[in-house]
Amino acid sequence: MAEETTPNQAEPNQSEGQAPTNTEAKATDIPTANAPEPAIDKPEAVSEAPEADTAPKKPAAKRPPKAASDGEDGAKPAAKAKKEKPPALEDKPFTDFIQQDYLPALKAGLAKQDIPDAELTFAKRKINVIGFAQAPECWQVVGQWNSGGKQTRAFSIYFFDEKINGQKGFSYSESGGKASTMESFRIDERKVDLGLLVFWTLQRLNAQKWLVRN
Secondary structure, eight states: OOOOOOHHHHSOOOOTTOOOOSSOOOOOSSOOTTSOOOOOOOOOOOOSSOOOOOSOOOOOOOOOOOOOOSSTTOOOOOOOOOOOOOOOGGGSOHHHHIIIIIHHHHHHHHHHTTOTTOEEEEEEEEOOSTTOSSOOEEEEEEEEEEEETTEEEEEEEEETTSSTTSOEEEEEEETTOOOOOOEEOSOSOSOOOHHHHHHHHHHHHHHTTOSTTO
């Protein structure tokens, strides 16, 4: 005898409003409210603003203050003109140089050699030496002094070209006698100045054994 089934034993409990079905649920393309959203690869976020400069900024260099200008238009003042050098002694006219510079310097040089009483003259006169029959004239520096007793010593320097860099000659005499044979005096020197001219004169007199220190 078949057992009677009760309503509670007929089917398992089902949720209310859900109809029983004899078939298995099949997959469908129709989206449902409970289905998860498909994963979508999102592009990286692009910022429209430029990247911030993270490096520390150097402070702007300060400009030096603008120097005040003497001129109203801002132009620089004109540079001061350089002082012109005074002309050299040797650039003087020949006669001025001999009288104003050479004779005083030579007298001072002789005084240092214990000849303080030397007489120096500068004049244009005839050449009184052996070898000049016609005795031409030229500018001469003549020096003389007493070396003791009645003995006198004299010398002459001849400037044939009337300039210190030109042809020059030298002669000497003792006790009023006739001058010696003419000899050249520093004719190969290209440049002559006051110091050299005095030095050469004293050197020539020293070679003659006329300086007291000899």
